[in-house]
Amino acid sequence: MISVNEARRILSDNCERGEKQTISLKNSLNLIVAEDIFSPIDVPSFNNSAMDGYTMKFDENQHQWQVDTMIQAGDTSVHKIAEGKAARIFTGAKMPEGADTVIPQELVEFDSESREITYKDEKIKTGSNVRLRGSQCQKGELILIKGTQITPGVIGLLASVGLAEVKVFTAPSVTYIITGNELKETGTDLQEGEIYNSNGPMLEALLNNIGITDVTAQKAGDDKEELQQAIDAALEQQDVLILSGGISVGDYDFVKECLETAGVKELFYKIKQRPGKPFYAGKKAGKWIFALPGNPSSGLSCFNHYVKPCLRHIMGADDVWQPNRILALTNDHKKKSGFTFFVKAKTTGDKVEVLGAQQSFNLQAFSTANCFVELEEELDVVKAGTMVKVWDL
Ligand SMILES: Nc1nc2c(c(=O)[nH]1)N[C@H]1C(S)=C(S)[C@@H](COP(=O)(O)OP(=O)(O)OC[C@H]3O[C@@H](n4cnc5c(N)ncnc54)[C@H](O)[C@@H]3O)O[C@H]1N2
């Protein structure tokens, strides 16, 4: 059995960056940008109004203007404004030539007969409420650096400069195989002795969450031949294979044996940790194979602490083996020394609280948990106030 840190070292030593590809923006969420991105245009690409109101060449000694034009957003024609006159203008509409300022409509009085506006306030200065060409970014300017994770905001930014595609590190394709005769899908009735397959939907969500959407789900009963076929087929087709269950020592735990038969090279099996001791990692011809323990909390913990960092490194992320934060514990926690514990926890301000219901079959704590806390191997009682590693979920 190896330590948590040895497991991390072995995985990181065997992890290489994946390929790059250009994909459409709408499929890029959560992926990592593989090259610096420069804006192909000025944004905004024309001076425009930041308010619904009136525009003119502003003179602080003038208080009345006659309105002789109207300019709507999207109007591409060239409007010119005469000295001393104003135009009705709307948010996002192109500024007319000769105008430099917009007065919001709520600050003026409009006389519909004379079509004159009167403004007597002193808030407005020349240039107020005008969004200048290039004030977000200029053509050729660096707008996003390589290594940035694509958030909805990043997608907005790239779309705003007109990009429909982006070069990212390719997300691997994944097959996961859920093993166990006792498993039924949600929406069906259970007989005593059966349980719902919670690991499948959870794994799918864990993968989607890191930008992996090419995911194939398989199921295999506790039957060696059926499992072997599923493993062999997955290794033919996908980049990564994840198994759930069947990796412990029971008579029907065939995962390890079937992986050996499939020619997978074991990197390690079993880590000095709770939960998730019987976690397995291996490789075959550049493909990754991870076998998660069947207990749902154990599987989630192993995914979070080993599978996710590996996949994220392949997909271009840096510092994947570093905890998200180091925070003080709010409560004492007893543990067994000789094992690293990953406990379900919740951050509150700059502290972190270990939650109840830590058993590995029990998922209830995830209704409030937002992280795991890592409690080091050598510790037994961990006192409130101890600084601990926090791994976000
Ligand atoms: N004699 C020993 N028995 C066990 C040991 C041990 O060291 N000696 N380790 C225990 C630990 S720790 C774990 S974790 C489990 C891991 O077992 P497996 O990976 O072989 O998983 P299974 O036996 O198939 O299932 C374990 C548990 O999880 C439930 N399960 C499985 N798949 C799902 C799923 N998709 N959704 C929801 N729940 C699932 C399954 O019904 C079992 O209750 O081994 C211990 N035993």
Ligand code: MOO
């Ligand atoms: O380690 Mo198992 O994952 O304790 O239930």
